[in-house]
Amino acid sequence: MTLDPADQQLTLELDRADVFHSWSAQATLKPMVIAGGLGSTVWDFEGNEYLDFSSQLVNTNIGHQHPAVVAAIKEQADILTTVAPAHANLTRGKAAQRILDRAGNSFDKVFFTNGGADANENAIRMARLYTGRDKVLSTYRSYHGNTGAAVVATGDWRRVPNEYARGHVHFFGPFAYRSEFWSTSPAEESARALHHLERVIVSEGANSIAALLIETIPGTAGVLVPPPGYLAGVRALADKYGIVLIFDEVMAGFGRTGTWFAYQALAEDGVTIEPDLITFAKGVNSGYVPAGGVIISPAIAEIFDDNVFPGGLTYSGHPLAMAAIVGALDAMESEGIVENAARVGRDLLAPGLAALAATYPIIGEVRGVGVFWALDLVSDPETRAPLSAAGVGALKSALLSRGLLPFTADNRIHVVPPCVVTDDEVARALALYDEAFAAVGDID
Template identity: 70%
Template structure:
């Protein structure tokens, strides 16, 4: 007799059991970040491909979060998976002090995308320690202590990085010294009573100018900015702002660190977000999109005059897994695939032709949407209870929206009163249309269409 194979119902039941086992193990043993441990998510993700993920039972979600806005090239890109596998068969790990071809190839590809004069990369395990080491480099180079950063920012969860962060996560973690915060531009909720992008830019610059003067320019090592603040709301800077921050820094011998951890490597439709703002930093931090998070990796791209300062002087920093071979192989494969497949150009085009227009249409239909902003595959819908007062939509309603989106098969990125629309750079026009239909249905259910 021919073997009929496993019963379909038995397979489905086994997959359901696997999902439940994953939840049981998670509840029993995993301590989650940024969470009250009794209230963590029960969403199981077993695998994925492109812009979709699914659990063991096969329940599928369209990933418009890119997990933590890092899966730029999409899930399970075959060239990247293959490169990791091949490197694992060759050499799985190596000490950072040694020379390794994969590390050199990764650094070569990264600096090829940076401005002229950047030739060196210090590799880290992620974005937080990239910012940590950029701050260290700035302090050692200038001999100064203070770091200026904005209140609306997130730079990571290590000592100096979390204190550079401006949002609520800084407050229980303020153990590092020498950090000063200021307000960056955000016209929709202007701190400066501005009515136009030009006014917001000018007044935000004046505010920063006065903070620098009041703190003492001779005490400030660096200004640290996300080129486009991400978690804080996809706050696209007004024209001229970043270039004039650069001028302020130059006037006082202050270094400029641009945090490209979330915004870099295709997210804005450019290799680096700052390529669109006529500004050249001194130090560039990166992670996330450089290899879509397939293996933890980040780093600092260092301007040559700063790097040269450590030719004979010891740099007092390092990580056991700096330039880990598996991470480096994944970077090489990711950047090569993004270049050969036109991923960055696609991200720009899909933002201009599908995501931007789709969100604008939603804003016309739904009073809940106070503002839409973004570029490339980096967008946010800011939701309000009242368009006139701009009162943020309450947390309970945002929770209802999140549950409704998940129930309809869309994995969202929800932050405060915003839905961040941040799919992988490889998202198709059909997938954008699918997501827009789900957003439309859910916004109608919660707030009604106008």
């Protein structure tokens, strides 16, 4: 594209005059301008380029402007740009088929939504209707979306000003580095977290609980890979008490962990722990056109054979979004993009980030899988006191000034490039992280 530097200022002026931003006090905002992108790189109108190691909001798994996805959207636009969800549409059927092929034989149907939040809303609705119960249990370290029930299921600070939905209870999931359970090993963390969860279930009244809603790997909360045995234990508790188990894979799904779904990456001894419902969005088509959905097991799907499902959306299975899904999943399959994410994580990011942690005490812990990593930053490696907001801000500025767009949250830098990231781009990014940590030095 032809870049006009004058458009840089125009973009900012229009944004600040007319756009209301999410999760922000509006007066002091000065958002970064992005004019275009390709693969793992974005740029502004002044020609400044940045390695996008945020994947925007951890959703451009296939990278920016992948030609196969762009072509699929254009082709569909020439055929049919929109259709009511009550009608059958070939592209929607193909999208559902491709998703189910990757989820496996334990799932039967896909209900399409506009994104991840309403995917979780509808999964909760299904669980309540299936069980005839009301309560939903979710973790404090979680994010499930910004709509009524989804934001109350969320555990972080965004829940508190929005607590209007009923029947939500929170518990602590495992996080060995900052354990709530005084554990000294992953095995202890898993066992004690499961004991805590069962005590919450019993104390709340198991017969009142419709669903356990958990991010398979909590993303925004810190890329918290669960310890061995935890998902199996949660599945066992759900079965014991007749509770629907929902895995929120909105951020972790579709290649991010080096497998199609995160729960597949966490198989133990060849055994994959499967939920009753899976929610998805983001990586299913890298956000090229908004889309999400619920993947439904046969037991839950069949109750709506003769009972009306009281939910729906005007744009459920929107043709342009469905075309983007088909284009993205086909390209990811044919180009080995999921395998690339697994290899990059195993062979490049894991050792590269570990080397940074060995050099800079400010990095308290490195954790992750595939292209889904977090650096837990500390002001004191002994006490593990979280790095201050000012310290994280200084690192973010140092990275941006060197041409890397980071994802920061609380006291962390999340290392989350697109699944198409190349070896050379990873090497360059690791060098830029190194430079930024060296430049900032010891901060508190």
